[in-house]
Amino acid sequence: MKSRTRFIKKMKDNFGKISDALKYERIIDLERSQWWNYQDLLAFQNQRLRKIVEYAHKKVPGYRAKFLKANVTPADIQSVDDLYKLPVTTREEIQDNDLFINNELITGTLYTGGSTGTTLKYHESKESGIVRWHMHLRGWRWGGYEYGQQRLAVISSAQGIVHGVNTVNLVGDLRETNMRKNSEHLQEFKPHHLRGYVSSVYILAKYCLDTDTRLDSVESVNTISENLYDFQRTTIENAFDCEVFEEYCCNDGGACGWECEAHSGLHYCMERAIIEEVDGEMIVTDLWNKATPFIRYKNGDAVEFLGSPCSCGRELPLMWVSGRQNDILITPSGPISPSFLIHHGCGQVGLDRPKGQFHSGIRSIQYIQEPGYGLRVNLVENSWCTPNEIEEFKDTLEEIAPGMQTTVQVVDELEMTEKGKRHFIVNKDKNLLRKWGYNC
Numbered sequence: 404m405k406s407r408t409r410f411i412k413k414m415k416d417n418f419g420k421i422s423d424a425l426k427y428e429r430i431i432d433l434e435r436s437q438w439w440n441y442q443d444l445l446a447f448q449n450q451r452l453r454k455i456v457e458y459a460h461k462k463v464p465g466y467r468a469k470f471l472k473a474n475v476t477p478a479d480i481q482s483v484d485d486l487y488k489l490p491v492t493t494r495e496e497i498q499d500n501d502l503f504i505n506n507e508l509i510t511g512t513l514y515t516g517g518s519t520g521t522t523l524k525y526h527e528s529k530e531s532g533i534v535r536w537h538m539h540l541r542g543w544r545w546g547g548y549e550y551g552q553q554r555l556a557v558i559s560s561a562q563g564i565v566h567g568v569n570t571v572n573l574v575g576d577l578r579e580t581n582m583r584k585n586s587e588h589l590q591e592f593k594p595h596h597l598r599g600y601v602s603s604v605y606i607l608a609k610y611c612l613d614t615d616t617r618l619d620s621v622e623s624v625n626t627i628s629e630n631l632y633d634f635q636r637t638t639i640e641n642a643f644d645c646e647v648f649e650e651y652c653c654n655d656g657g658a659c660g661w662e663c664e665a666h667s668g669l670h671y672c673m674e675r676a677i678i679e680e681v682d683g684e685m686i687v688t689d690l691w692n693k694a695t696p697f698i699r700y701k702n703g704d705a706v707e708f709l710g711s712p713c714s715c716g717r718e719l720p721l722m723w724v725s726g727r728q729n730d731i732l733i734t735p736s737g738p739i740s741p742s743f744l745i746h747h748g749c750g751q752v753g754l755d756r757p758k759g760q761f762h763s764g765i766r767s768i769q770y771i772q773e774p775g776y777g778l779r780v781n782l783v784e785n786s787w788c789t790p791n792e793i794e795e796f797k798d799t800l801e802e803i804a805p806g807m808q809t810t811v812q813v814v815d816e817l818e819m820t821e822k823g824k825r826h827f828i829v830n831k832d833k834n835l836l837r838k839w840g841y842n843c
């Protein structure tokens with residue numbers, strides 16, 4: 404079980420990782436900029452864009468080569484309207500590729516969650532870390548949560564119940580016995596705010612409704628990482644008798660958005676990154692990250708700009724994001740979300756060569772649920788994968804997804820949809836999904 408512990412520790416370290424000193428540094432006043440008019444926001448983006456493109460051309464060989472090949476110089480990129488001249492950058496290009504990293508400016512290392520089936524390791528520079536942190540503080544404030552000053556409960560942890568200053572991490576394993584433990588803890592802790600993966604909060608909400616558990620202290624709920632469907636929002640609102648605020652944040656590339664009090668969509672946070680909608684796909688340019696620059700990076704999500712103004716008065720455009728893997732496994736004991744698998748080491752996969760601490764032999768994973776609790780798991784191995792590692796994976800999976808008829812097979816390539824997408828979870832048991840309240 405060694406590798407599992409390592410995965411969990413890694414995941415735990417990732418969220419909000421920023422040193423205490425940097426938490427208090429500010430390089431842009433986001434409280435003011437949220438009220439700038441659209442033209443000023445755009446001018447700000449254009450100015451940062453010119454800087455980051457010039458920097459990447461000068462200091463990051465991978466980008467210099469791409470620009471050269473496309474016959475584009477930094478002088479050709481004066482505004483967001485010129486972005487189309489630059490080629491798109493893919494996750495595969497950046498993965499394990501030192502040519503896209505400036506080692507001198509690394510202040511933190513992050514990993515994507517792995518719900519796309521593979522994990523990307525990337526770095527951030529000081530400014531990027533500061534902006535990321537303050538962007539979150541502002542987004543949370545829109546939902547009424549003031550970091551550090553109010554009590555917060557988080558449902559995403561794989562480590563059991565852990566208390567911090569004004570925070571509690573609940574057990575992320577949401578099976579019946581733990582749900583009771585979680586709800587008793589919540590009643591005692593009386594959180595003002597609840598935060599967690601959509602599917603986890605939804606499961607908790609259903610439990611509270613089913614058992615008539617009341618959590619009167621909760622003033623707002625912040626859902627993250629997965630698409631929030633209307634039926635989930637309604638259930639969560641009913642269970643906690645408060646408003647739900649959706650958050651979208653993709654740190655590889657810096658695309659992020661939060662719902663404001665008007666709940667008309669996600670406000671695209673223009674001060675952190677440029678988001679382009681190209682044939683429905685999100686292409687993103689991080690305006691701050693110099694350690695692993697993301698320039699016209701395809702992050703795998705789909706975006707739609709709503710084009711309507713928000714009644715709150717902010718001119719940060721409204722958008723709707725989807726395409727984050729939200730399919731769910733359903734075991735005889737209940738649903739298991741992608742986030743749950745990731746947090747238990749059955750989704751977080753590594754691509755590092757075995758030189759660092761994080762070097763899973765499993766390159767990518769895919770879950771396919773067949774009707775009647777059948778579960779096929781496809782694994783793609785890295786060259787250094789050992790039979791022992793596959794056995795450990797199977798043991799862990801059996802523990803967290805009991806009662807499934809599971810077959811694990813090592814394959815050369817994951818199964819793809821007609822459009823060439825490789826889904827992390829494919830649930831073919833539509834009846835079971837409906838039974839648990841998932842629209843499909």
Ligand SMILES: [Zn+2]
Nearest residue numbers: 663665713715
């Ligand atoms: Zn608004």
